[in-house]
Amino acid sequence: MGKRQVMFTFPESLTKEPTIYDIGHRFKVVTNIRRADVTESRGWVVLELEGEEQDIEQGIAWVASKGIRVDPVMGDVVEG
């Protein structure tokens, strides 16, 4: 089992979809929301995903394929 801390950034069209509920149901990952701000037009959610590495990976790929941006919570680590 592993954990991944990520931020989802939603475009306008997707703020009303139950993406986080869905990811927990479609893939074997437990979602744990830590911070969020979602308005009518745009939004973001900081959450921890827990599960097998492979399930997390698939879940993230599915979220990204819907047009939601997925970024690591700790920000970019690779510096110039």
Next chain:
Amino acid sequence: MSYARTLRCRKCGQEYPLQPLNLCESCLSPLEVSYDYKAMAKELSREKIAGGPTGMWRYRDMLPVEGEEVDIGTGFTPFVKADNLGGELGLDHLYIKNDCLNPTYSFKDRAVSVAVTKALEFGFDTVACASTGNLAASVAAHAAKANMRAYVFVPSVVEPGNLVGTAVYNPVLVKVDGNYDAVNRLCAEVVRAHNWGFININLRPYYAEGSKTIGLEVAEQLGWRAPDCVVAPAASGLLFTRIWKGLDELYMLGLIESVNTHMYIAQAAGSSPIVNAFNAGSVHIHPVVPDTIAKSIAIGNPANGYHALMIARQSGGGACAVDDSEAIAGVQLLAQTEGIFTEPAGGVVIGTVKRLAASGAIKRDELVVAFITGAGPRTQDILADVVQPVTVQPTLESVERVLGVIA
């Protein structure tokens, strides 16, 4: 004993013992070192600092370290009044903090010196980072000095020539067969699996404190006062937040009288998530995919962006993005007016000062400090076309004719 007491979450206030940890476990926000300022204030005075070593460690009492410092000669870099450049831009009191003149040619030595000192204290025998330039060189150099193993992760797209300034210190260079995102993900995983001091991940709160010393120096070099305006580059935003923290701490300790500094963020237009949020009046930083020649400040998802944004807003400062051609022009302008050769990040800062002065955001009579954080030679490929020699024959006659000078 240092005056550092805990790691504290800026967002929710949760505190943790001092340890290698960068994110709050409950809200996943960045942690920062908090100190016993009362005890620190009793110990510190302008005189005590001025009598210390000529380097960043003169501020040791304000840093979170217990053990012997890993110091390669960093800090107390030149602070110069830039009258030529100021004249050009319409500013009467413009100063340059020239942090090109650190041992590995950027301000990163300040941050890494503290981080590697802490790594030893925490009992790590290995330090690591992911970087293609300034951070990599600094980590490798400090690891050499501390007799530690260093792993430097680089994406495979990086040209070998860019790594010479790192490889010379003999770290283990780990080329990752993947893009920047893949390296980001890999590093987060590596930190969880191995007992290494990852400089800008689990050691990040300490790394951050080292950056603070550039702000402390500026106040001291100004004769113990804060500038009216600061213009500094932001990648992750960490340096920017620490310049502010440094000034704020000096004020809290009674070492300067006030801080009414307007803080201005400078970013490259091809990588400006913080400036975008500032201009949009948003409190959320939307990550971007960087595309700029200013590689050292090309961070699309800035870890400290939110805090940097708040400081720019609350200090009555601002944020400005300049494109690559303005950055290159800035590099040349600084070289040709003040004799200081900076990398594109410094060009971005000069381009920003120029814009802010022209728009009237910064006034002629304000005391402005431009933070020049990295040296030019590592990135000289961006300037290939400045080399335009005139050709002469090896005769005096030819020299006089071509140059138009007659004895």
